[in-house]
Every structure is written in C-alpha cells, then in structure tokens.
Amino acid sequence: MVPTWTLSLLLLTGLVTKGLSIPLADKEAWNYVEVREGAHMFWWLYYADSQSAGYTELPLVMWLQGGPGGSGSGFGNFEEIGPLNRDLEPRKQSWVQAASVLFVDNPVGTGFSYTDGPDGFATDVATVASDMLVLLKHFFSEKTDFQSIPFYIFSESYGGKMAAAISLELSNAIAQGTVKCNFAGVALGDSWISPLDSVMTWGPYLYTTSLLDDNGLAAVGSAAEMVKQAVEQQQFLKATELWSMTETVVEQYTNGVNFYNILTQDPDEKVRSSVGEDFIALQARRHIRPLHSQSLSQLMNGPIRKKLGIIPQNVTWGGQAEDVFSHMAGDFMRPVVDVVNQLLIAGVNVTVYNGQLDLIVDTIGQELWVKQLKWGGLPGFNKLTWRPLDDPIAPGVTGAFYKTYKNFAFYWILRAGHMIPSDQGPMALQMMKMITQQA
16 A cells, blocks of 8 residues: 555656545645635645544644745645655654644735735734634534544744634634634744744843844844834834844844844845835845745645646735735734733633744743733742753753643743744654643
8 A cells, every 4th residue: 555645745746647636535635715705715634644543533733834924835834844845755753643734824815825906915913813713614614523623723933923813713713602623722833922022032132142242232122122112102013114123233233143043044045134125025035935935936836736726827826925924014013912811811721832043033032921921820830840851863862841830831942943843843743742632
C-alpha cells in the first residue's frame, strides 16, 4: 500500500494525473465559504494520519497565520506544520501525525481567499471573528463527524490577536447553540495581543542581547514613546505608522536585525526603508512578503492550484495580501488583552507560547501583558516556578520551560524565533501534544 503522503506527493508532482483535483477520501478536504457577500474564504483540511489512532480519536487543530495577510494554507502548511514541506517532501514533525489540521486563509483576501471588490475586506478583528464564525458554522455543519472531536485554535503572530477574538465569538455561539463543536482551547503563539508592550520592550531586549548600544537604546526608546502616546490617545492608525517608524530606527541602530529571529540575518533579505516610502508599503515588504517567498508563491500558484482545482481564474494566491494589511492598519495597534481576560474568566483553556529569539513579539512584552490580566487565577500562576522540558531530539538538553495553572499555560520555547514550528519543529510538536492532552 502506498503511504498517504507519498500518494499526495505523487498527486502534487503530476505522477498521478487521474482525479488530480479530487481530495483523498478521509485524508483531505478543501472548499470555499462565502462569509459575506463578495467575501470568499478558503479552507483546507488534512485528516489526522496516525499509525496508532483514527482521526476521530485525535483532536482537530485550526491554524491561523499572521500578517494580517499571511496564508495558513501556504506558509503554515508548507513551511511549518503541514504534511509536506515546500519541496514537497514529507515533514518529520508534521502536526498531522497527531491531529487533524484545518488551515484557513483569513482575513478574507489572504492566500487563496479573495474579495470581489474593495468593500469585501475586513477592517477590524470584530469583522474577522464574525467572518470566521460563518466559516466554522458551515464547516461543522458539513463535517458532522468533527462536532464531538476536541477542537483547538492555534495561531502565530497577528493570527493570535484574531484567534483570541474568534475564540470569544465561538464560545458565545456554542453557548447559544448556533455552532456545534467541542471547543477545547486556544493557543496564542508569539501573538500580537498587546502591541504596545512589544514595542516598548524592543529597546531593553536588544540592549541586553548586545544588539543596541546606549545611543541606540535611547533612540529606540524615544521612538517607542511616540507610539505609546498615539495609543494612549486612541489614534491607532497614527500608532501603526509610528510603529513602522520605530522599526526603521531599530534597523538603523542594529544594522538590520531580523525581527523574526535576532540570531539570523540574511544580507540579501535586509529591508531598508526608502525616502518617502508609504508606511503600508514598507510594512508589507517587511512582514507580508517574507510569508510569500518566490519559491512558495510558485508552488501555490502552480502545482497546488492545479491540485485544488477550485481556485477562480482571476484569483492569485497572495494577490490581495497587501490589501488585507492595508485595510486592517487602523486596527493593528489595538490591544485585545481584555478579550483574553474574558476567555480565561469564562473558563476557556488559554495557552501563550513564545520564542526566545523573537523580537517583534518579544517574550518580555508578552510577560508584561500577562501580568496585567484580571483573571482570578493569576496570583496562583505567578507563584509557580516554571518546569523544564527536554528537547525531544536531544535528551538532557532543555528545549523549553512551561507553567500551567487551572485553564492558563505559558510555554517559553528556547532557540526559537517568531516562527516556532520552523525553528524548533520537534519542540513545537511536543508542545502541541501537551496542550491537546496527548502527552
């Protein structure tokens, strides 16, 4: 018998041509949902492919990418946790071996999702959440065998901000009986929950890692203070522009540090601001285009598009990504700490996980907003001492620390940047298993 993902690989490379655009029965499924008039959201499901358990015995994980404008069906799938990597080779640490994985290209306009016109784009996380609720209601109505399976939302970067809002909407919908699913928790990875706490700690983090001197620390701190003033004045579009300017100051004083992993620097991928460049265009170059590399774009718009067989002719994977970011710019710097508070108070299982080497959402900033939570269990959580986890491929070497108390957990992932599954795949997989109560 041909292994599942070997067959999938054959399909993708054209070695098997019959039924190219037909999902493998009980192995894959994909489709579009029109979440609003003229707003079409794409989803792609991989059924769990475990040697020891059927998919109905394993959880369902939905993965949400960042940006906003980053594609889960592309980057999350082929660069992080899907069954095949960008070269269409089987991934050893694919999450599909321990869970069914649902990739959704959101907000609308991301990846293969698309809008029929400019009015179809979301402009805030409230719209993002209501759109996702429409999709999830449709998904669980169509895939009734998943209604009783524990369902988790995992996220990365801005995806975490969206995941928090979506989780609250979903919890309310389940309580009202409008969506049937077994929602078991949300995991917020390197998430843009409190943007200001991230920006305000960039300087101290870079200084303590020898990437800024005293002059640089002062310059970054001064730029960050301007962001703070705009946020405090509720001028969020201005705050987004000032955030962009602060990143430029960081680049100038660190010789182009990588915001996603401070220990990696590719001279060919340094992003320098141009005189007079619009901040939206600059941030798209910094944070959207890296999720749409040329090789990944060729894969998605070539063999993957052919395999899926349902992508409209006028839709290009990633073609509306920068428009997604632009329309969300006014909401970008708004915090959602209050949403996380509501989730915890409502008893929803919430996990925060962060990479040690991430700058854009540094761990220091994450810990600051966590300490501001109004959740009654916080004092008990704070009293705990974190516990070490061995690196799964290097026994005796610490790969992470974690704390868990009642319905809240925090994982500190060592030697990882912003994209934890890419940097530390085995550790990320083990963490996922622990969160979904498989370890």
